[in-house]
Amino acid sequence: MPYVCADYSKYKFVNVCWNSENGIATVTLKRPPVNSLTAEFLRELSSLLLDLEKDETQGLIFTSEFDEKVFSAGLDFKELYRPSIDHAKEFMSLLHSFSFRLSCTAYPTVAVINGHAPAGGCIIPLCCEYRIGLNNFNIGLNELKFGILLPDWLSSLMIHTIGSRNAEQAILSGTLFSSEHALRIGLVDEIAPTKEVALEKATAFLNKAKIVNRSLRLDAKLHLRRPILQEFQKDIENELAKNVSLLMSDKVQQSLDAHIKILKEKRGN
Numbered sequence: 001m002p003y004v005c006a007d008y009s010k011y012k013f014v015n016v017c018w019n020s021e022n023g024i025a026t027v028t029l030k031r032p033p034v035n036s037l038t039a040e041f042l043r044e045l046s047s048l049l050l051d052l053e054k055d056e057t058q059g060l061i062f063t064s065e066f067d068e069k070v071f072s073a074g075l076d077f078k079e080l081y082r083p084s085i086d087h088a089k090e091f092m093s094l095l096h097s098f099s100f101r102l103s104c105t106a107y108p109t110v111a112v113i114n115g116h117a118p119a120g121g122c123i124i125p126l127c128c129e130y131r132i133g134l135n136n137f138n139i140g141l142n143e144l145k146f147g148i149l150l151p152d153w154l155s156s157l158m159i160h161t162i163g164s165r166n167a168e169q170a171i172l173s174g175t176l177f178s179s180e181h182a183l184r185i186g187l188v189d190e191i192a193p194t195k196e197v198a199l200e201k202a203t204a205f206l207n208k209a210k211i212v213n214r215s216l217r218l219d220a221k222l223h224l225r226r227p228i229l230q231e232f233q234k235d236i237e238n239e240l241a242k243n244v245s246l247l248m249s250d251k252v253q254q255s256l257d258a259h260i261k262i263l264k265e266k267r268g269n
């Protein structure tokens with residue numbers, strides 16, 4: 001059983017709950033109001049993965065504090081609207097390194113998607129090995145609707161998860177899928193009626209993974225995920241520069257502006 005050394009109370013945007021019997025860490029995302037991903041949040045999540053690795057967690061479950069509302073609303077609109085060039089570079093680099101690290105963790109990973117997971121909100125579930133959804137939520141990579149071309153590593157994660165034909169249709173149409181539809185195409189592996197049941201299913205998946213030798217399992221995981229990991233590692237500097245310049249482009253900035261206005265109007269402010 002892992003001896004928990006790290007001080008998990010230092011984290012601002014996650015709550016980490018260890019099960020001392022099975023060594024599984026449940027990480028609840030709690031950055032109000034909608035778990036949108038900022039540079040600070042991504043930095044924290046990356047550091048958390050390292051702590052969990054050092055403490056030899058036997059498995060990781062991600063879920064959200066904002067139950068039946070939102071798992072994550074994706075990249076933070078407000079932070080990405082008119083950022084400085086340095087901030088845009090830092091943001092893209094943090095997103096890349098966190099997603100890479102999560103995709104090749106030694107320990108098995110599950111996302112309990114207990115709310116909407118649009119666009120960048122779908123990244124954590126896609127990097128995980130298994131996804132359990134609740135009813136009545138939307139999930140998908142709808143970035144094309146924002147004028148954002150997906151980084152190659154993100155398309156590759158989607159292809160790995162739902163196959164190339166489904167991924168082509170999903171990405172090119174910018175579709176957000178209902179939970180039932182997500183189940184049909186394999187974007188989620190199971191649907192659960194409540195978060196409690198979803199957490200039980202997640203634990204069952206992680207317990208199954210435990211019977212296998214840890215380092216052998218990691219070798220197999222890296223082998224099976226090689227096409228994704230190659231995309232993460234391919235020409236990193238160029239890829240980051242491309243994403244930064246896309247983000248800073250007038251077209252994407254105008255689209256972010258429009259979406260921020262829509263959200264404001266929705267709230268009547």
Ligand SMILES: CC/C=C\CC/C=C/CC(=O)SCCNC(=O)CCNC(=O)[C@H](O)C(C)(C)COP(=O)(O)OP(=O)(O)OC[C@H]1O[C@@H](n2cnc3c(N)ncnc32)[C@H](O)[C@@H]1OP(=O)(O)O
Pocket residue numbers: 033034036069070072073074075076077078116118119120121143146148149150151154243244246247263264266267
């Ligand atoms: C360059 C390539 C790099 C990377 C590739 C990946 C790219 C990803 C692009 C993105 O991820 S862009 C973000 C896409 N996300 C969305 O379109 C989601 C937008 N939000 C919603 O649809 C809804 O807010 C919700 C379904 C998540 C939740 O709905 P509801 O519960 O009704 O809450 P409200 O809409 O009233 O929102 C509450 C509060 O939260 C703010 N907010 C919502 N989404 C974001 C966000 N993505 N970033 C920042 N803030 C967000 C919203 O403005 C409200 O704020 P108040 O101040 O009015 O309380």
